[in-house]
Amino acid sequence: MPLFIVTTFGKDHLLQKHEVEARDASHAMALATHNGWRAIRAEKAGGLTLPAWQSPSVDVVLFTQELTSLLDAGLTLYECIETLHDKETSSRARSVLASLQSSLEEGQPFSSALEEHKALFGDIYVATIRASERTGDILPALRRYLVYRKQIDSLRRKMISAAIYPAMLLLAGTGVTLFMLLYLVPRFSMVYADVGSNLPLASRLLLQWGQLLHAHTAPVLLGLLFASGLIGWCLYQPQLRSSISARLWTLRGIGPWLRTLHLSRFYRTLSMLLQSGIPVLPALRMTQELLHPALRPKMPLVLNIIEEGQSLSHAFSLGNLLTPVAQRLIRVGEQSGELATLLERTADFHDEETAIWMERFSKIFEPVLMLLIGLFVGLIVVLMYLPIFDLAGSWQT
Numbered sequence: 176m177p178l179f180i181v182t183t184f185g186k187d188h189l190l191q192k193h194e195v196e197a198r199d200a201s202h203a204m205a206l207a208t209h210n211g212w213r214a215i216r217a218e219k220a221g222g223l224t225l226p227a228w229q230s231p232s233v234d235v236v237l238f239t240q241e242l243t244s245l246l247d248a249g250l251t252l253y254e255c256i257e258t259l260h261d262k263e264t265s266s267r268a269r270s271v272l273a274s275l276q277s278s279l280e281e282g283q284p285f286s287s288a289l290e291e292h293k294a295l296f297g298d299i300y301v302a303t304i305r306a307s308e309r310t311g312d313i314l315p316a317l318r319r320y321l322v323y324r325k326q327i328d329s330l331r332r333k334m335i336s337a338a339i340y341p342a343m344l345l346l347a348g349t350g351v352t353l354f355m356l357l358y359l360v361p362r363f364s365m366v367y368a369d370v371g372s373n374l375p376l377a378s379r380l381l382l383q384w385g386q387l388l389h390a391h392t393a394p395v396l397l398g399l400l401f402a403s404g405l406i407g408w409c410l411y412q413p414q415l416r417s418s419i420s421a422r423l424w425t426l427r428g429i430g431p432w433l434r435t436l437h438l439s440r441f442y443r444t445l446s447m448l449l450q451s452g453i454p455v456l457p458a459l460r461m462t463q464e465l466l467h468p469a470l471r472p473k474m475p476l477v478l479n480i481i482e483e484g485q486s487l488s489h490a491f492s493l494g495n496l497l498t499p500v501a502q503r504l505i506r507v508g509e510q511s512g513e514l515a516t517l518l519e520r521t522a523d524f525h526d527e528e529t530a531i532w533m534e535r536f537s538k539i540f541e542p543v544l545m546l547l548i549g550l551f552v553g554l555i556v557v558l559m560y561l562p563i564f565d566l567a568g569s570w571q572t
Contacts, residue, residue, distance in 0.1 A: 179203035179219055182241075182262070183212035233268050235296055236324050243317045252313070253279045271295065284308055298461050299444060306452040316451050323447040327440065330526050337533045341541055348548030355555050357396075360385035363559045381558045417468065424469050432532055435498060437467045439525035442501065446518035456481060470496060487514065500524055 181193045181203050193212065197203035203217040238259070245255040256279060260272035271292055278288035286305035289296050300320065307316035364385030388395055409415050424430045441462055448458035456478065463474045473494040480490040488505045491497045497505070501521045508517030 177219055179217045181207040181212070181217045183207060233271050233292075233295060235300065236321070236328075239317050239321055239324075243314065243321065246314050246317070252285055285313070298464075299448065302448065302453055302457070302461055303451045306448075310452060319447055319450055323443060326443060326522075326526070330439075330529065333530050334533060337537045341537065341544055344541065344544050344548065348544075348552070351548075351552055352555070355552065355559075356384070357388060360555070360559065361389040361392075364389060375558075375561055378558050378561050381555070420467070421469065424467070432529070433467070434470070435525050436529055437465075437470060438496065438498060438501065439522045439529065441465055441470075441496070442518045442525070443522035446515045446522065449515035449518070455487060466496075498525065 177196070177198075179195050179197050179200060181195050183193060193207060195203045195206050195217070197206055197217075200217040200219070207217070241259055242255050245258060246252070250258065253276070256272060256276045260269060260276055263269045263272060274291060275285075275288045278291065279285065284305070286301055286308055289301045289304055293301060303316050303320055304313065307313045360381060362385075364382040424433055444462045444465055445458055448461065449455065453461075459474070459478060459481070463471060466474065473496070477490040477494040477496065480493060481487060486506075486509055488497070488502060488509060491505065492502065498521075504517045504521045504524075505514065508514035511517075
């Protein structure tokens with residue numbers, strides 16, 4: 176089993192590191208807890224760390240997890256930030272933690288200290304902490320945020336896992352196709368150079384491509400590289416990406432799924448904010464930035480309706496922010512006074528629905544992709560060898 180370095184918090188209020196053999200990080204944390212240590216985090220021994228430009232200065236989830244563990248151990252908030260600052264090795268992270276520590280020393284609320292780094296922590300995190308300061312329950316608020324991020328990240332990991340295998344298939348198929356078109360076909364074209372017009376039309380076109388590559392190899396390769404770079408650059412342009420996203424929302428099979436996916440995240444975030452004690456209107460103003468541009472235009476109408484004293488379900492219905500399941504569960508939540516809980520259940524339902532949809536889609540898409548790649552590669556092979564069969568037939572005749 177791999178070796179993990181587990182950071183623990185001792186009775187002397189000092190951080191310690193222990194080596195533990197485990198299947199994964201969660202298993203290492205469990206073993207450390209079983210040994211009587213107060214585990215804070217676990218990371219694989221000898222793991223590579225990303226350069227500073229590839230990662231944010233502070234991992235907000237890891238920071239929250241460690242802060243929760245230290246507060247749960249009985250430390251004050253200032254002692255927690257001081258401890259995290261002392262154990263940190265990254266200069267950028269130490270700078271942020273030093274700023275938080277300095278703000279707390281000046282007597283500022285923790286939310287105000289975090290707000291100075293809003294670009295890193297985000298509006299939702301700052302608002303959650305600010306609401307918890309009014310009631311003094313910062314520890315439950317941090318735990319709610321961790322659960323919220325865990326659920327969001329779990330769905331994201333499922334989506335990435337479902338896309339890995341098709342991406343690998345597409346990459347391998349593209350590589351094989353380019354190898355045949357850029358290497359094999361030019362060599363076959365030289366072999367068939369004397370056959371001329373006796374070749375079938377499709378074979379002639381393919382071999383003419385090979386002869387073109389053989390005569391102008393460098394310009395063609397540079398052109399392909401330039402075209403690939405241009406496509407990549409275009410895909411990073413916000414306007415083009417917005418246009419592609421808007422087009423996807425109009426597709427019959429994908430549009431409803433994307434709408435449900437975005438609404439699920441919207442419901443979950445709104446639920447977490449409401450559970451933290453934030454009123455509905457401020458919570459909606461913070462979460463509206465999470466909505467897709469296709470769903471955002473009617474948010475002012477939703478806010479106006481709620482300001483007039485009407486129900487959330489009625490406002491969401493007019494704003495096209497309801498799914499059939501959400502419509503019923505939100506109404507039940509309004510009647511029972513458990514709106515935040517029912518919003519979370521709605522998000523759970525739709526996340527499970529999304530996971531099932533992705534599983535079914537991958538089971539259909541992967542074989543179809545393999546079939547298309549196989550047919551395309553097979554077509555190139557047949558067109559290359561077809562002249563040989565024709566020549567063999569003419570010799571027999």
